[in-house]
Amino acid sequence: MTPSTSPMGQPLDRVDGPLKVTGQARYAAEFEIPGLLYGSVVNGTIARGRVIAIDSTAAEAVPGVRLVLTHENRPPIASYDEPYEDEDAAEGSPFRPLYNDRVLYSGQPLALVVAESLEAARHAASLVRIEYEAEPHQTDLALVRDHAHPAPGEVPSRGHFEDAYRGAALQVEHQYGTPIEHHNPMEPHASTVHYQPGGELLIHDKTQGVQNCMQYVEKVFGLQGKVRVCAPFVGGAFGSGLRPQYQLPLAVMAALRLKRSVRVELKRQQMFTFGYRPRTLQRLAIGASPNGQLEALFHGSLGQTSRFEDFTEHEVEWSGALYACDNVKLEYELGSLDVYTPLDMRAPGAAVGVYALEMAMDEVAYAAAIDPLQLRLRNYTDINGNQGKPYSSKELRACYEQGAERFGWSRRPLEPRSLREGRELIGWGMATGVWEAMQMPASAKACLESDGRLVVSSATADIGTGTYTAMTQIAADALGLPVDKVEFRLGDSALPKAPLEGGSATVSSVGSAVSRACASLRQHILDAAQQTPASPFTGASLDDVSFENGELISRRDPQARVSLAQVIQTSGTLEAEARAEPGEERKKWATGTHSAVFAEVRVDEALGTVRVTRVVSAVAAGRVVNPKTAANQITGGVVWGIGMALQEETWTDHRLGRFMNHNLAEYHVPVNADVHDIEVFFVEEEDSVVNDLGSKGVGEIGIVGVAAAIANAIYHATGKRVRDLPITPDKLI
Amino acid sequence: MSARHPCTGGGGIAARPVTLELNGQHRSLDVEPWTTLLDLLRERLGLTGTKKGCDHGQCGACTVLVDGKRINACLALAVMCDGKRVTTIEGLARGDQLHPMQAAFVSHDAFQCGYCTPGQICSAVGLVAEGRAQGRDDIREQMSGNICRCGAYPNILAAIEEAAPQTRAWLEEGER
Ligand code: FES
Ligand code: FES
Numbered sequence: 001m002t003p004s005t006s007p008m009g010q011p012l013d014r015v016d017g018p019l020k021v022t023g024q025a026r027y028a029a030e031f032e033i034p035g036l037l038y039g040s041v042v043n044g045t046i047a048r049g050r051v052i053a054i055d056s057t058a059a060e061a062v063p064g065v066r067l068v069l070t071h072e073n074r075p076p077i078a079s080y081d082e083p084y085e086d087e088d089a090a091e092g093s094p095f096r097p098l099y100n101d102r103v104l105y106s107g108q109p110l111a112l113v114v115a116e117s118l119e120a121a122r123h124a125a126s127l128v129r130i131e132y133e134a135e136p137h138q139t140d141l142a143l144v145r146d147h148a149h150p151a152p153g154e155v156p157s158r159g160h161f162e163d164a165y166r167g168a169a170l171q172v173e174h175q176y177g178t179p180i181e182h183h184n185p186m187e188p189h190a191s192t193v194h195y196q197p198g199g200e201l202l203i204h205d206k207t208q209g210v211q212n213c214m215q216y217v218e219k220v221f222g223l224q225g226k227v228r229v230c231a232p233f234v235g236g237a238f239g240s241g242l243r244p245q246y247q248l249p250l251a252v253m254a255a256l257r258l259k260r261s262v263r264v265e266l267k268r269q270q271m272f273t274f275g276y277r278p279r280t281l282q283r284l285a286i287g288a289s290p291n292g293q294l295e296a297l298f299h300g301s302l303g304q305t306s307r308f309e310d311f312t313e314h315e316v317e318w319s320g321a322l323y324a325c326d327n328v329k330l331e332y333e334l335g336s337l338d339v340y341t342p343l344d345m346r347a348p349g350a351a352v353g354v355y356a357l358e359m360a361m362d363e364v365a366y367a368a369a370i371d372p373l374q375l376r377l378r379n380y381t382d383i384n385g386n387q388g389k390p391y392s393s394k395e396l397r398a399c400y401e402q403g404a405e406r407f408g409w410s411r412r413p414l415e416p417r418s419l420r421e422g423r424e425l426i427g428w429g430m431a432t433g434v435w436e437a438m439q440m441p442a443s444a445k446a447c448l449e450s451d452g453r454l455v456v457s458s459a460t461a462d463i464g465t466g467t468y469t470a471m472t473q474i475a476a477d478a479l480g481l482p483v484d485k486v487e488f489r490l491g492d493s494a495l496p497k498a499p500l501e502g503g504s505a506t507v508s509s510v511g512s513a514v515s516r517a518c519a520s521l522r523q524h525i526l527d528a529a530q531q532t533p534a535s536p537f538t539g540a541s542l543d544d545v546s547f548e549n550g551e552l553i554s555r556r557d558p559q560a561r562v563s564l565a566q567v568i569q570t571s572g573t574l575e576a577e578a579r580a581e582p583g584e585e586r587k588k589w590a591t592g593t594h595s596a597v598f599a600e601v602r603v604d605e606a607l608g609t610v611r612v613t614r615v616v617s618a619v620a621a622g623r624v625v626n627p628k629t630a631a632n633q634i635t636g637g638v639v640w641g642i643g644m645a646l647q648e649e650t651w652t653d654h655r656l657g658r659f660m661n662h663n664l665a666e667y668h669v670p671v672n673a674d675v676h677d678i679e680v681f682f683v684e685e686e687d688s689v690v691n692d693l694g695s696k697g698v699g700e701i702g703i704v705g706v707a708a709a710i711a712n713a714i715y716h717a718t719g720k721r722v723r724d725l726p727i728t729p730d731k732l733i
Numbered sequence: 734m735s736a737r738h739p740c741t742g743g744g745g746i747a748a749r750p751v752t753l754e755l756n757g758q759h760r761s762l763d764v765e766p767w768t769t770l771l772d773l774l775r776e777r778l779g780l781t782g783t784k785k786g787c788d789h790g791q792c793g794a795c796t797v798l799v800d801g802k803r804i805n806a807c808l809a810l811a812v813m814c815d816g817k818r819v820t821t822i823e824g825l826a827r828g829d830q831l832h833p834m835q836a837a838f839v840s841h842d843a844f845q846c847g848y849c850t851p852g853q854i855c856s857a858v859g860l861v862a863e864g865r866a867q868g869r870d871d872i873r874e875q876m877s878g879n880i881c882r883c884g885a886y887p888n889i890l891a892a893i894e895e896a897a898p899q900t901r902a903w904l905e906e907g908e909r
Contacts, residue, residue: 018839024782026781233846640884663791671886672881
């Protein structure tokens with residue numbers, strides 16, 4: 001029984017809020033070290049070829065410059081692939097910065113200038129001259145379609161798609177495209193390497209996995225046991241911090257060579273020189289009965305990857321899971337290009353795959369002349385058809401119903417172009433969202449300190465996701481303590497093992513570990529309480545006691561109680577560490593988070609401009625630990641969906657094999673004026689299978705389906721189907 | 734020749750004397766003419782609350798108040814601020830008492846990662862000081878130079894709406 005004072009489910013203010021609003025939260029490039037050197041990266045300008053010569057004379061002549069590091073003078077680094085394979089590595093041969101003279105993509109780091117001041121480093125970097133032997137390159141996915149190869153790993157299929165499609169009364173087949181997008185967290189990637197007197201390295205890095213980066217540096221540089229990586233605050237990442245980025249090994253190389261502390265902070269332009277959401281070219285063919293019952297479904301996607309790694313994500317699987325359909329064929333191929341390897345970006349795979357699926361579903365609804373929401377309900381299923389397993393919980397029906405109610409969906413006329421106000425056409429669209437509900441093995445430590453405070457820790461991250469706050473609530477709940485008596489520590493590789501902070505799995509994984517560590521700490525506390533003479537708890541088990549308001553209370557005799565502070569005074573600090581991993585029970589079930597997204601757009605017919613004036617997002621994500629921070633996450637996902645639908649696209653100049661709009665003025669992301677009313681809410685969903693807490697994550701689900709809902713609304717407003725994102729004004733006039 | 738070469742901060746060949754009233758404190762510094770206000774704050778004075786998101790005037794993360802007006806510190810050379818009053822996020826609270834805008838950002842959860850936050854807050858305070866922030870659309874428009882990649886915009890709007898009157902009072906108090 002959770003006591004009434006439980007912080008679980010409360011809209012607690014973010015515990016790290018005061019540090020963030022006063023400028024005291026320190027990010028990777030903000031740790032002061034006496035004698036710190038600054039590194040500035042020099043990036044290559046060709047897409048493929050070889051470096052013939054690097055002339056660093058002018059750079060070295062700049063006062064204050066200490067080193068120009070290139071592949072010719074770098075310290076030794078590992079020569080096999082294995083040490084470079086981090087926890088999020090794609091299949092293949094990971095990129096090795098400054099390894100040799102090969103140029104694999106445009107923007108590749110080819111030198112690092114290290115100087116006593118930031119300005120000197122930056123200026124000197126502009127003076128480094130590189131001579132290349134260029135080779136012909138290819139960066140256009142559309143042109144390598146014929147040379148695509150199947151992505152590693154199996155995609156499920158079932159039934160007989162071809163026969164069923166041929167026999168279907170309604171046939172809808174279209175191509176959909178999504179562009180390259182860049183994560184662009186507000187904090188640029190940075191690493192501050194603090195070189196210790198004994199040669200150990202204390203590194204502040206921008207990462208979603210401090211232990212991932214620690215192991216990477218240890219293995220690549222042969223520094224086992226000498227590296228500690230910290231990231232107490234991360235200024236956004238959205239996936240960009242899942243793999244160690246190149247500024248990290250470059251800063252380490254410079255620190256090792258000079259035996260000095262070094263910081264390398266990337267410029268905004270350089271945030272376009274590593275991972276990104278890959279461009280996809282997709283095709284869907286859906287066969288349905290006249291009333292919209294799905295009979296056959298094909299979803300194929302061609303994604304781009306580099307020549308050195310096969311990046312994969314789940315793009316098409318959703319189409320085999322979301323609706324009832326007996327005949328499903330899925331296909332996933334990759335085209336290798338002279339580019340850097342893509343990287344997981346918020347709801348990787350689902351953001352693009354569900355976009356295509358949900359627009360295709362809208363097209364089926366119009367082919368069958370039925371309401372798009374009705375079409376979803378008609379094809380509803382509680383079984384994940386890919387796995388043939390029932391969902392442990394799936395309150396998507398409640399999302400549809402309550403979302404539609406709040407949006408006023410029932411008042412929607414089916415006909416496109418039927419709503420207008422002044423010069424604006426108004427459209428309403430909807431889509432379904434889906435994401436996984438994963439759990440990864442994780443560990444945590446809980447320690448009741450002698451001053452009565454509870455300190456809980458795990459090497460996870462808070463990239464804005466609210467991890468500090470949610471874990472504090474989980475721990476406070478477990479020990480019946482007020483939240484201000486609880487401190488959660490994260491972002492330090494020396495803490496108990498945690499998985500990468502990603503995939504919406506942190507509450508599920510680390511939260512379960514925190515809950516278990518606290519559970520065993522409860523036992524220690526009870527044991528300690530029983531040690532006191534004439535203890536009222538003699539013979540009691542954990543079931544016989546409760547922890548409330550900082551006290552241990554007997555359930556049999558509520559008068560028998562002792563404060564934890566008292567217990568700890570006699571026993572001294574008590575500590576417990578625990579590991580949580582996915583339970584056996586999970587194997588029998590499919591798990592997932594779901595959402596229903598409703599959007600209203602206003603399109604200026606003359607200008608082709610689109611305003612997303614209203615979004616309602618109804619989410620089923622199990623038990624919500626903190627509705628305030630969780631809703632904020634979902635809202636952020638919706639804002640990302642608006643960007644994906646209308647703005648975000650990294651353009652490549654294929655002649656040069658190079659990104660053209662590598663800055664925030666030309667790579668558009670939503671700003672405040674682009675965002676209007678967004679209503680987010682969670683439907684009740686109970687789940688005893690997904691993990692101990694019954695909580696699913698909320699980091700990804702918020703974006704999934706949003707772009708489709710907006711695109712469908714634009715169709716409803718204008719009668720125009722734009723299948724290639726983003727839907728910029730030129731595509732509407 | 735050497736004048737064109739940036740070198741170590743402070744006392745370098747080309748350094749110029751600059752006087753600032755920084756967060757209420759009088760500071761006299763020697764600053765090279767090419768050093769931006771942003772780099773001066775972050776790299777030399779340890780005031781890392783002001784963030785660098787783009788270094789190009791495109792994101793607003795570096796917003797500070799100079800003589801009460803919001804500017805992008807990455808687009809201002811430190812020497813241009815000679816004799817001026819500079820307020821950064823570190824200078825908004827009065828002791829332990831948060832500025833009303835800071836408090837509203839916490840209670841409305843107007844951020845996630847927090848990296849854009851100091852710039853958002855300085856911008857919002859500047860907006861109110863300029864007599865703007867009249868109504869939701871005005872706030873949205875006027876705050877659009879501050880990107881929040883986490884997408885906390887609706888909460889930022891709510892925080893500013895709530896804190897605008899208290900911020901006016903706070904500013905008047907400060908002037909008395
Ligand atoms: S850092 Fe100054 S506007 Fe981006
Ligand atoms: S809070 Fe992360 S960018 Fe605004």
